[in-house]
Amino acid sequence: MTDKKKAVSGSKKAHSSSQTKVKRKKEYIKREVEEKKKPKKVNRGPVKKKRKHTKHKSGSTNTSVHKNRRVPPKKKQQKPRKKKKLKLLLNQIMLTIAISVGLFSTIIYFTVRTTKMEGYAMTTTLTDKDRVLISKLGQIKRFKMVYFKHPLTKEKTVRRIIGMPGDELYYKNDQLFINNKLTPERFLEKAVAEAKQSGFLLTQDFSLKQVADVERIPENKYFVLGDNRQFSSDSRDYGLIDKKDIIGIVELRFFPLPTAAHF
Numbered sequence: 001m002t003d004k005k006k007a008v009s010g011s012k013k014a015h016s017s018s019q020t021k022v023k024r025k026k027e028y029i030k031r032e033v034e035e036k037k038k039p040k041k042v043n044r045g046p047v048k049k050k051r052k053h054t055k056h057k058s059g060s061t062n063t064s065v066h067k068n069r070r071v072p073p074k075k076k077q078q079k080p081r082k083k084k085k086l087k088l089l090l091n092q093i094m095l096t097i098a099i100s101v102g103l104f105s106t107i108i109y110f111t112v113r114t115t116k117m118e119g120y121a122m123t124t125t126l127t128d129k130d131r132v133l134i135s136k137l138g139q140i141k142r143f144k145m146v147y148f149k150h151p152l153t154k155e156k157t158v159r160r161i162i163g164m165p166g167d168e169l170y171y172k173n174d175q176l177f178i179n180n181k182l183t184p185e186r187f188l189e190k191a192v193a194e195a196k197q198s199g200f201l202l203t204q205d206f207s208l209k210q211v212a213d214v215e216r217i218p219e220n221k222y223f224v225l226g227d228n229r230q231f232s233s234d235s236r237d238y239g240l241i242d243k244k245d246i247i248g249i250v251e252l253r254f255f256p257l258p259t260a261a262h263f
Helices: 002-037 074-111 186-198 208-212
Strands: 112-116 131-135 145-149 156-163 169-172 175-178 221-225 246-255
Touching: 074 112, 112 246, 145 221
Parallel strands: none
Antiparallel strands: 112 131, 131 246, 145 156, 145 246, 156 221, 169 175
């Protein structure tokens, strides 16, 4: 009995071990089939990291920026801005100066000018090489010195207004009579006194009719004389001057400095 039991148990063990082998073999085959069914992985090299897209506050997408990109500090960005502002300020200042100089030059050109005296016709008030300032906006008045174009030669010169439009005038014994009224020439008082002491007249007697061939000065015409009456060439020689030939009024002598004076 014991031998039979042993034989039976032995056969059972052999049968179970064979079943186990068969089961393992099936599992192995099943795994191989499953492995074959799985898709093979393709090696495409290293995967690149996607760049993140940053958005502005307004919501628009900006160009991609790398994570590791370094942003310069604010202090370094401020330097170019300061230079740009300084350059802009300098440009504005230069433009303002240029405009101011241009305006000043234009105003000067149309309102005043300077000239140098030549000769001694206006001695002792003005003499050779004196520099004077001419106002182009000055009002023409009796006894004012005017800068004008010579009616014959067209050269520019300075003389004093004696006769105005509508005047009748004549000289007698170093005295000026306008419209039959004695008119003092205070700027010549010293010269007249010196001439009288020397026994001669500073201004020789004459009438408007004798030197200009008119009884009365016409409109827009003027009678001029030099202060150095004995040696001056003036309206006694070339007649009346036209208003359109008068450039301006002599306002002051600025050179030489010791003799600077306003007229």
